Amino acid sequence: MREVDEECRKLVRLLGEGGWLRYAIGGVAYGASAETIDARAVCLIRETLARHSGLADFAFAMQGLGSGAISNFGTQKQKQHYLPSVAQGSAVAAFAISEPEAGSDVAALQCAATKDGDSYLLNGEKTWISNGGIADFYIVFARTGEEPGGKGISAFIVDSDTAGLEIAERITVMAPHPLARLVFKNCRVPAAQRLGDSGQGFKIAMSTLDIFRSSVAAAALGFARRALLEALSRSTSRKMFGQVLADFQLTQAKLAKMATDIDSAALLTYRAAWLKDLGQPVTVEAAMAKMTATEIAQQAIDSAVQIFGALGVVSDHVVESLYREIRPLRIYEGATEVQQLIIARGLIKAHATKVKG
Numbered sequence: 353m354r355e356v357d358e359e360c361r362k363l364v365r366l367l368g369e370g371g372w373l374r375y376a377i378g379g380v381a382y383g384a385s386a387e388t389i390d391a392r393a394v395c396l397i398r399e400t401l402a403r404h405s406g407l408a409d410f411a412f413a414m415q416g417l418g419s420g421a422i423s424n425f426g427t428q429k430q431k432q433h434y435l436p437s438v439a440q441g442s443a444v445a446a447f448a449i450s451e452p453e454a455g456s457d458v459a460a461l462q463c464a465a466t467k468d469g470d471s472y473l474l475n476g477e478k479t480w481i482s483n484g485g486i487a488d489f490y491i492v493f494a495r496t497g498e499e500p501g502g503k504g505i506s507a508f509i510v511d512s513d514t515a516g517l518e519i520a521e522r523i524t525v526m527a528p529h530p531l532a533r534l535v536f537k538n539c540r541v542p543a544a545q546r547l548g549d550s551g552q553g554f555k556i557a558m559s560t561l562d563i564f565r566s567s568v569a570a571a572a573l574g575f576a577r578r579a580l581l582e583a584l585s586r587s588t589s590r591k592m593f594g595q596v597l598a599d600f601q602l603t604q605a606k607l608a609k610m611a612t613d614i615d616s617a618a619l620l621t622y623r624a625a626w627l628k629d630l631g632q633p634v635t636v637e638a639a640m641a642k643m644t645a646t647e648i649a650q651q652a653i654d655s656a657v658q659i660f661g662a663l664g665v666v667s668d669h670v671v672e673s674l675y676r677e678i679r680p681l682r683i684y685e686g687a688t689e690v691q692q693l694i695i696a697r698g699l700i701k702a703h704a705t706k707v708k709g
């Protein structure tokens with residue numbers, strides 16, 4: 353675990369030094385490449401990084417997801433304090449919304465923020481928090497209770513050394529990266545650390561996820577393209593039955609399907625990112641991209657493992673790592689089933705509007 357932590361911190365630093373993280377934040381005055389986060393640039397970066405290293409992609413993505421709410425909803429003071437160090441790679445960011453009893457149904461979250469003078473007292477739990485344990489600050493979503501459900505949630509920037517915030521458990525997963533469960537016990541957070549208005553937290557969370565959802569699709573494309581490259585290389589060199597594996601039409605059908613699926617998912621991914629950059633609503637398009645790219649990447653990587661035979665299941669072989677790397681992407685930032693519901697709801701709503709009009 354310590355090795356992964358160190359590697360992740362090092363990657364964040366290197367990505368900062370190399371100028372990559374300028375694309376993870378918004379606001380030129382704070383070190384960003386542009387005033388608003390460029391969704392297409394984020395996708396291109398994630399696709400490229402994922403092709404080479406799942407952990408590098410993760411390190412980049414979390415700097416963006418963990419600070420996106422500050423880029424988009426922070427005060428000038430909050431931006432000045434946090435964004436330059438995120439872009440330089442000297443501060444590690446995290447996004448904490450999930451709880452043991454609130455994952456897909458995130459509006460059911462229970463972690464409470466109670467107003468107490470000029471501050472809030474946070475009490476509750478967050479789990480599955482990427483960068484948990486190594487982050488310098490967390491964007492925490494907690495219930496302030498203005499209204500039930502999604503309308504009674506606010507967002508806070510919580511520094512990792514705040515008294516009352518404890519890393520209760522480090523979680524190991526199939527594609528290792530820093531992950532933890534956090535516990536808040538009378539954790540006092542100044543009201544000045546609240547992002548946006550009280551009760552606006554759910555909107556802040558969803559609009560941050562809206563920017564980065566298509567980039568999860570881009571990461572899946574990176575993994576899938578690497579799998580295709582490896583499959584081509586192995587199948588054109590592996591001799592069997594007097595020829596090479598790629599000479600068999602059954603193998604060619606696999607390669608053709610992998611390449612076509614990947615390119616169709618790429619079109620959906622970059623359409624969503626392009627619409628986002630144009631300032632158009634992308635909820636449905638980003639959901640289509642995330643669902644399709646992560647699902648086809650899983651299939652493409654599985655085909656690559658099959659082409660490699662026994663070698664494909666050797667621990668830490670490149671296709672075996674890809675097989676593990678891709679799996680969580682079909683679950684986090686909205687599982688495939690959640691994306692299906694988002695797409696269908698969008699279609700039904702658009703249809704109803706057309707019928708009425």
Ligand SMILES: Cc1cc2nc3c(=O)[nH]c(=O)nc-3n(C[C@H](O)[C@H](O)[C@H](O)COP(=O)(O)OP(=O)(O)OC[C@H]3O[C@@H](n4cnc5c(N)ncnc54)[C@H](O)[C@@H]3O)c2cc1C
Nearest residue numbers: 447448449450455456457480481482680683684685687689
């Ligand atoms: C590697 C990893 C990193 C993560 N990082 C973060 C992070 O940084 N910050 C954070 O806040 N959270 C993070 N998460 C949590 C993630 O967002 C949740 O895992 C996700 O929202 C699903 O919630 P859950 O795990 O509680 O599953 P549940 O909500 O229990 O869902 C279980 C399954 O039910 C199915 N399902 C869900 N809804 C429906 C439906 N309506 N109809 C039919 N089936 C459905 C899906 O198949 C889903 O996988 C991370 C998770 C993973 C795996």
